Amino acid sequence: MTNPSPAQINLKYLQQLDQQDPLAKKRDEFILPENTVYLDGNSLGAMPKVAAERSQHVLSQQWSQDLIKSWNSHGWIDLPAKVGEKIAQLTGAAAGQVICCDSTSVNLFKVLSSAMLLQQANNAERTVVLSQAGNFPTDLYMVEGLASLLGKQNCSLKLIDDSDNDLALEQAIADPELAAMTAVLMLTQVDFRSGRLLNMHRLTALAQAKGIIVIWDLAHSAGALPIALDACNVDFAVGCGYKYFNGGPGAPAFIYAAQRHHHKLLQPLTGWMGHKSPFTFDKHYQKAQGIEQFLTGTPAIISMSALDAALDVFNDVDMTLLRQKSLQLSNCFHQLVQQHECLQSLQLLTPANEAERGSQLAYQHEDAYALCQALIKQGVIADFRAPNILRLGFTPLYLRFIDMWTSVEVLADIVRSKEYIKAEYKLKHKVT
């Protein structure tokens, strides 16, 4: 997918890549801390200038001056759908299928419930939610929570270890006994620890062929790579606004529900914003016809407005180019790591194959926590995942190729000087 690099790369080569980078100018659209290489945009995206400007307007004009009138005059009431449409365009969804609301966890509950109720209406025998043993914990917890309402006999979780590749998941789907019991396949497209990218198209098709409804969590993929929800015939998806979409801390999340399901769905968080006519104040709930049926309560306008503005940064971005740069950044980073003998103790957990990789690299190292702390102290903001993973996120909109050089040099310095071994870096602190 990306052009091969020379056998040995150096700063000059990386500077050339920056000069040729069609996305290089996007960095100017962000406010970034000085003397920092931010490799944690997959936890919290950096702040786009437009997001700050919009927030300022929401405060100084919309809230403080126009007050309640802003629901119409500044389009607050339409914000969930408007933001949803922007996300739809970045995830391969036709109009009317994505809406912005709540948190990823709450949204998972909505689509999980919807899927289970759909299956119940068709075939009460399907009770299993099939997922990855290494899935982000909140995804698994939400199934446990739903089971407390549906009854454990009607909803249980079956976990597959998919850490190496998709094969174990494919085998589980191929198992006739398991497949017949399975109501939902719930997968996260990019593993939050390893950064392994699953084959959405193939896994969706295999599961649907067995009558299984498929939910994808796009937390670590939306905004980082091209996604084709419609083309993959996905049933439902959820995702996050504060990672690659740069919507701000705790930005609202989103839901995708394929149009073909809309008329027969019932999601149980039936708040007034999901009513077909919220302001008639009907006593009885009548769901909205379209994707608005997934709304619940009043949206957090200040946070959602920041996300709305942040998404405009993508207006002139070709997601194929973004993906190419993402892979090239991580390729360069890894090649630089390999060029340092002192860094050979870092074991790459992420698949080397580009087609199986998200927009992050994960290295195993027995002192990963201490290394991560030392990096942060030096201005290279990396992330740690227990028990021993150093995680580095590559966000092509605001990272430069020379940042790969800087960060690997800092890492090599730390390892060589053994600075990270200092007691203060040891894993006795609160893990964040």
Place this chain on the structure above:
Amino acid sequence: MTNPSPAQINLKYLQQLDQQDPLAKKRDEFILPENTVYLDGNSLGAMPKVAAERSQHVLSQQWSQDLIKSWNSHGWIDLPAKVGEKIAQLTGAAAGQVICCDSTSVNLFKVLSSAMLLQQANNAERTVVLSQAGNFPTDLYMVEGLASLLGKQNCSLKLIDDSDNDLALEQAIADPELAAMTAVLMLTQVDFRSGRLLNMHRLTALAQAKGIIVIWDLAHSAGALPIALDACNVDFAVGCGYKYFNGGPGAPAFIYAAQRHHHKLLQPLTGWMGHKSPFTFDKHYQKAQGIEQFLTGTPAIISMSALDAALDVFNDVDMTLLRQKSLQLSNCFHQLVQQHECLQSLQLLTPANEAERGSQLAYQHEDAYALCQALIKQGVIADFRAPNILRLGFTPLYLRFIDMWTSVEVLADIVRSKEYIKAEYKLKHKVT
């Protein structure tokens, strides 16, 4: 509760009240539009200066400069509990029982589910949620949604018309057959249309004596009057951050759960933030011990920070004085209305008795919508509720007594000139 007014009141009298008002200075802590009397703080509170300043800091420093580190360094991770404690102090709850999260609707789902599961564990025969026919629709919708998961045979709604007084509710609770079937009494403390205030202490005690769990929605009371959740022995409550708490549009909501229930509860929106140790990334959900068990996903930090700051406006406010001013404002407004012959067509829907009144007045008028639109055009921001209610909210922190004079004069002018009858004010527009 308030001192009696003279038989006839005038502008001078109101100016005197402003001079004597111990809360008069609080108005300076808000940024308000000029030439406006804002009588809709019960829909969206005005913007406190501290909320704007904090939001600015969250953007320009916390998000943009300190990025992911802010979860610890700026206390983002503790924000739901911190905001919860501030709300606890304003609602008569001891520490550790209130948490800020999600929307009121989502929070209702959490406490409703918790209450139903508690009852299921004790007595499977109780399946009814008893509520007010005039309750805010989202409260009723959430019960319908929960029923879709629990099964309608296990969860149904019984509505009582309580528009006149508490008697009908008391009779329903006294009905042995109904009481034996009732799992939950779910009431809104101040009716969103009429502004009628229910007797929390008495209704809670009556219901609990019959084994019913009691949930209060404080949307139209929290921040408007003294509330004594602990003293009333309430089981659960939810409420809103964007009305009298002035937390900004769509500010996060809150949950109160009495300490005595914490150890045995299970709320089904079991996201990672409600885990007893979110960052150990356990495969299995183990709920937090305290009120944190009601958290679900990642909080909307920008919106929640604005609310956190806004609550500090209450730091030096005596809620008894606030209540006194609230009643005095509405008394003056109503007396001024009565002093105008041209306003006799306005029928007060709100109880005249102060003890049964929230912080708003509702008038029925056949042209209520047109009147409301005409008022707004003249800078008096009122609210309309279908089919025929003109609703006026009194927010003692930023309203003056002379504002009562201004707004009633404007209203009288409109009615006298019949300006509101103009076609453009007729009820053909979108109702907001």
